[in-house]
Amino acid sequence: MDHNHTVMIVEDEALIGLDLARSLQKADYDVAGPFETSAEANKWLEQSAPVCALLDVNLGDGSNSFELAARLAASNIPFGFLTGYAASKGHIDQQFNDVPKLSKPCRPEEVVAMVRALSVRHS
């Protein structure tokens, strides 16, 4: 965590994204984003790499974050999903079965715990 403790947040609901960012910043993480679309996140990723990422599954207007998640997985960047759907429901692609998930609304401690777990995995 010495050199990089930036967490990328992708969340189309600005208020929720900023809330997440605030929770993480309070826990001494740097936050990239929150990006509201995959495109923004991708653009950022071209220049930088987070220690881990939190992705909202449903990015509004029928778009989702699975493509982005695949890119992260390919780049070996750990990430977790945030989702409005019940965690048990099969809305998330099977390839991400092992990806940790949080169901909205979630508490700041849960978020921090997940990020911590993810970043540990990265290092």
Added chain:
Amino acid sequence: MVLEGEGKGSSSLVGLVGIGASAGGLEPLQEIVAGLPPDAGLAYVVVQHLSPDKPSILHQLLAEKTRLPVRMIEDGAKIVPDAIHIAPSTSDVELNSESFRLVPRDPKERPHAPIDRFFSSLARVRGRTGICVVLSGTGTDGTAGLRAVKEAGGIGIAQSSENARFPGMPNAAVATGLVDFVQPARDVPLRLADLASHFRAMSSQASRNDLHEQIEDRLSEITEIVSRTGHDFSAYKPATLIRRIARRMGLQHTRTVDAYLDRLKDDDHEAGRLLQDFLIGVTKFFRDEEVFDLVRERVIEPLAARKGEPVRIWVPGCSTGEEVYSLAMLLVEAVERHDNPAPLQIFGTDIDLGSLAHARSGRYTDAAVQNVPKRLLEQFLAADHSGYRINPRLREICVFSPHNLAQDPPFSRIDFVSCRNLLIYLSLPLQQRVIPRLHFAIRGKGHLLLGPSEGLAGDDDLFETVDKKSRLFRRRADAETRYSALADHAPRPRTGDGGAPVNWASLPVHEATRETKVEQLYLQRFAQPFALIGAAGEVVYLSEAMTAFVRPSRGAPATSIDSFLVPDLRMPVRAALSEAKGKGETHTVFDVLVGTPGERRLFDVTAAPAFEDNQFLLVLSEARLSRGSTLGEHIADRDLEERDLLTRENAALRRQLSAATAEYESSGQELRSSNEELLSMNEELQSSNEELETSREELQSINEELETVNAELTENNQRLARANSDLKNLFESTDIAVLFLDPGLHIRSFTPATTRLFGVRENDAGRPISDFASRVSYPELEEDARSVKADLQTIERELVTEKTGETYLLRMRPYRTTDDRLDGFVLTFFDISERKRTEELLARNAKEMERQYVELETLYDTTPVGLNLLDRNLRYLRINDRLAEINGHPAEAHIGRLQAEMVPDIDPKIAGLQRQVFDTGKAVIGTEVTGYTPAEPDRERVWIVDYYPVRSGEGEVFAIGSCVREITEERALVRKLAASESRLRRILDNMVAFAAVLEPDGTLGEANQPAMERAELKAEEVIGKKFWDTYWWSHSEEVAAQVRGAIERAASGEQVRYDVEVRVAGGALITIDFQVAPVMDGEGEVIELIASGYDITERRAAEVRLTMLLGELQHRVKNTLATVAAISRFLADNATSVSAYEDRLTARLEAISRTHDLLTAEGWGGASLHEVLSLEASPYQSAEISRVRVKGDDIRLDPKEVLSLGMAFHELVTNAAKYGALSTPEGEVTVTVSEGGAEWTDYPRSIVWKEKGGPEVSPPHNRSGFGSFLIEQVLARDLKGEVQLHYEEDGVRCCIGLPDGGA
């Protein structure tokens, strides 16, 4: 007889005696068994020709005569010594090593030869200890068997023919020359006893070996004696000779070789028999088939194909000629095939004259020829009474002659020599002598065939091997022949000429001693002339010196004294001879003067008997002058003497002459008287002859008469035979039992059918009929017979068999002879059971028909079908109650009335048809008639009517029968049913759902309209196909298979339902709720299947949409809750007190709630800016005064924009109400909305919030308040636009730029 050494011998079998007998055999058999010793150790087997049909009592007849046990042979029975075994009459007997085997007699075997068969097996099993005895009988059975026994070393005995009643069998056996003993039957037991003791003595190996050694020591002596017969056996293999000598010794029961030698010397016959034994030939037709095949292929065929030269074949050691004839058959067959006219010659030679005689006769038994292939047998052998005879064509090319291969000069220019199994009898040196002879005999590259165990004795350079296995060789033409006829020894005299046997081969010609040589030299050079003179006065031998005294006379040369010697010697020699012959001693005639060329010499002529055979040695001794007289005197004396001699001779001749004359005269007298006698006898004979001539003529005429009578009789006989045969056939073919009885009621004859009634059998003729149990009870038989006899009338009776109930008609008639005399009775039994039964059946049938008639009548009256009968005028002849009821009149009322009268409405409709039936004579069936009858004048009724022509016996249609069935009700029912069906069809076709009717096997019977139309199908495209093969399921095999499975399950009674896609018009797929349900009949049997389905595509889509909506809703709710959580956390951070926090949070939640209400009211399709603004600004807007004014366009916002702006406007309004323009009564807010751009922003849509008239504004100290956070940070992000918040002095200004509207 007590045997030496071994005590009682009954426990062990030393030999087996086979006794064969036929006609006249019982007597000698009894003689033999009566004399058999009780303990000889021999087993006796009697094979007697017996009829297989009659039980034999032979064993009883023999048992009476002997103490030995007599038993009938059973299959597998053990051979018991000292017992007499009798062969059964039904089977043939053969021997196993220790038991008997019965062989079923082969009826085809001709002639039947059980004795040969038994003897052959006896030879095989017993070998040298087999004895065969041939007794009285005809034919030749036993002969071949005896030969086999002898070949195996056994002993043959034949009954002497003079005391055999039928000598045929024993004579045939003796003719083989192989029989050891020929003697009367009564002497046979003693002979057998001797033989048994010999066998016993020989049975110990040691004694046999001992004897063999003894014989071997003296072998040369024995062969020398045998050689006197003209055959030299000195070079034969000793082992064979010794065995045969030992056997002869046994037969002669001589125990020592010395004794046997004495016997041989004394008894010429014994030497002959031993010779015979030495020469036993083993030969048969086509011995070793494969060898013959090879010979035919390699030798005979090429020879037969060779033209222009005679074919010569030689078989040395031919024995009885089988080999010769076998080769001859092959040769003739081949030559004929090649159509080759070359002369053929086959020489068979042997030293055994008996065998040659047999060969020359060309007769062979059936057993002997069984190896001859059938085609050859038919071609070359002719069957005669005793077997087979070689036909003359074959016989004449075969030449048999005595010849000794080892001694006589060989034949020459032979093409093929078959010399099989001869060399084995010869010792190696003799073989070595024979092979070059054969090489000499064969010409060019001719062939030589030897026996299987014979070879070339080392002379491999003379022949080359053609086939090693069969021992076939080819002569090497280039090899030098080592045989020369000239160098050969002088030939022995041919046998049978009575001359002294001289063993030239053993004469020591070249080994002459010195003494002999000297003597010979002297005799040639210095001896007096001498000669050997034969009994008849012929000169046999002349010495060298004697040749000077020979002067043959003119004429045919002769060796008699009178014509051969010089004339001067003739007289004295004859005188000397005559004296010597007369006195039997030497006689000399002195001083004979012989004139030789140049001088005259004086000799004494001496004749001396020489040897035994009336030969005389003649010696001329030259008389010396020293005898005291001059030659002249001597001559004078000689002349004187000769004169005296002549005078004496003259006187003697005169005496002889007068005696001869006297004898002649008396002979003449006798002759004359004889002549006279003869003349008279001649006369007598002449007259007798005439008488005989007359008698002959008479006899001739009688004979002719007899011929005629005979012809007539023959004719009659033929007719009788024919009649008899007809009668016999009649008897046998008739099923009628006919019994002929004589007047005494004895059976005379009967037909076979009679045996069924009376238990009579064929040989019961002559027995009284009363003896037989009859199956019919006929106690009145005798009574009836008397009655028939009395009045000669036929009596008839019906008789019933007690058991089976068959009925017979008996007729008893008198039996009349052709001359009309009563001679018994004829009883005829006709089986009339069938007739009886038929009569009963007819009676039953009549009754049955009567009953049926009544039934038919009843049926006619009661049937629900209307029936009537109309005549040509259509008047009722008959009508039944049912039709009368239909017509509405009583049945009786119809009869005789016209149809038109009774049913006026109907008549015109049917009269035409009825007439048509009359006209055409053909029935009209199934016509439907509608109309009214008087029975129900108001109701239209329907009937089906049939009209049948009714014919009289002549075939004329005299009436028609009508048959009327009412179908009014059925018609109505059918109409209803049709209506119902059509209604159902309409319902089916108008259903929304698809429906189809299938047969249980899945065949589509019907499909409703929606199903067809939806897929735009025509009936013929699908009806009749298997449902799963139709268009609807053609998009997927899997689906089709599933349908098929469903149909199968349904067919077994299950109801199947599932959702599935079907193919409809244009290939589109729709989802249907599909069901296959079975339709069952009353018994639960599935009779058809109903497939149905309705389109659930829409419902499916709605379900999908609903699911999506639910997901969306959940997402929204969760997001909202997350938003609320975020808001609550911001507010909590800045909260001063719980109540303040609560107020602020509540206000925010209410704002959110309002926005949600708005969106929900709009179906979350978004809302206009005005509406959103109104939600927060409404407390400050009224009809009269509006403190929040909106300027410019109203713009459409999407739900997200609505939510964000809703929250932003809430913060702006709250802030304005607390600190800004709305906190004062006069302050106001202007919201300027523009679509189409503004100066301050690049975004196309812009909203500018500007407060005016409120308190002076200063930027807040803490900009981290929720309101500014929401507007500055959150709003821009959510809108993806631009937000500027300016705290201008005259009031806050908030500028919001939005991208192009998504809503």
